[in-house]
Amino acid sequence: MTGKSRSCFFLNRRQSTLLFLLVSLVILAGITVAGVLLEEQAAVTDFTRTNLAPGRAFWFGTDWMGRDMFIRTIAGLSLSIRIGVLTAAVSAAAALVLGTAAATLGRRADSVISWCIDLVMGIPHILLVMLISIACGRGFAGVVAGVSLSHWPSLARVIRGEVLQLRNTPYILVAEKLGVSKLQIAGRHMLPHLFPQFLTGLILLFPHAILHEASVTFLGFGLSSEQPAIGVILSESMQYLTTGRWWLALFPGLSLVLVVGLFALLGERVRYLLDPSSVHE
Template sequence: MDRLLNQRQRALLLSAFAALVLLAVTVAGLLLADAAVVTDFSRKNLAPCLAYPFGTDWMGRDMLARTLTGLSLSIRIGVLTAAVSAVVALAVGTAAATLGRRVDAVLSWCIDLVMGIPHILLVMLISLAFGKGFVGVVAGVSLSHWTSLARLLRGEVLQLRGAPYVLTAEKLGRTKLQVARDHLLPHLLPQFLTGLILLFPHAILHESSVTFLGFGLSSEQPAIGVILSESMSYLTTGKWWLAFFPGLALVATVALFALLGDRLRRILDPATIHQ
């Protein structure tokens, strides 16, 4: 079977598999949102069994439903924040490389400034500034994860600006905006898409981290960070499943996004077109 499929085809199949699994988790979480908040003290603190594969918590809530709902929420926040960060990175990277040295110096200074602050600390500060909750988490993650991709896209644009067709377009009177739109952005699409996918795992982990520390989503929402934070009080009593399964599911989700980004990079890489 491996001989019948080249590297790009295998990468495409793995990407499709990862995307389908993530989509299934997202949809399942939405469907189980009501079940995740149902309490039943007659079944509290049950260890994993056939009826409740992830066990139940101290309020009798189904941990499988809560885990899937929390993952679904994290994935949706990750998609939103990664998309905002990628668009900001594209705008800043393109502007820095096309609008002159002064603009480039200012934007490069902003990139260095943001990159000089630890991500988790910056996310917490921005989240607090926006009042925490959903808006705070989205703002914090979105405004702190664009710098690496912006620097990469800036470098790509600087290389493309020396291409003969770009120089010809400028001599023919095309404006900088027209050159960027018609000649630069199409060549940046592979790097942009790959960077967008690779932003997802960082966004999900930082959203869960700040929520775990109490600077993110409210405790009423069945987010993974909330679940892990609440479970810390019960680990010493032997309720290991309250943290083990949600933590394992979070790691698996991040790994799937990383796999999806790596395979997408291979698919879009022109060097692998004949492999």
């Protein structure tokens, strides 16, 4: 069998990465849509089937109120993914604006923004998320505000460093001498070069946002107990673990870890695809 015929059966590394990205996005989108559709069913109680162990009828078992834990887990994952997408998008946009402003608007702006970055990064994320969530009244709005306002500094620092390097490139220096405004330089010449770092940072923010949302909710400072969030499910299941109902925490917790790991792998694969050297692999 020749090398050309072998290439018909085996994908190269770049093609396999694209296939992995496609499958992962389909899985995550399927979980999100299914969770939205099953949100009402996740709250349905049936006291004739309470505390059932995992089986054919109920894959993840049932809880003390007869609720299907598989449906509740899917609904909780969907809510976490939606919150993660929203908060990661807000954080990444803030990082892009502040990182670019710090490197282009002069020393005073750079000093102020760098001080804000150091201040936010100096406070533990989980503590900062809790404080902001409480200040914003907890619930959905509090969690979104807390996660969004605490996860932008690391990406902003990366973007600031990239912009500082771009400022010394010949075409940027020529544009400045021709009188092009800083806003036009940032929009036309810098943003296209910042897009790979921005996209990678955006995707890598997802797992952090999802984990912190679940953690804050688990501690009682996030989403309300009426919502089928993973943090709520894990918090409620803690008091039943000593009675042998291990499935109440195992499957939701494992599902959360798998979704977070999938987002982390997505970020690494996107970083690989955006690497120019990967085109020849």
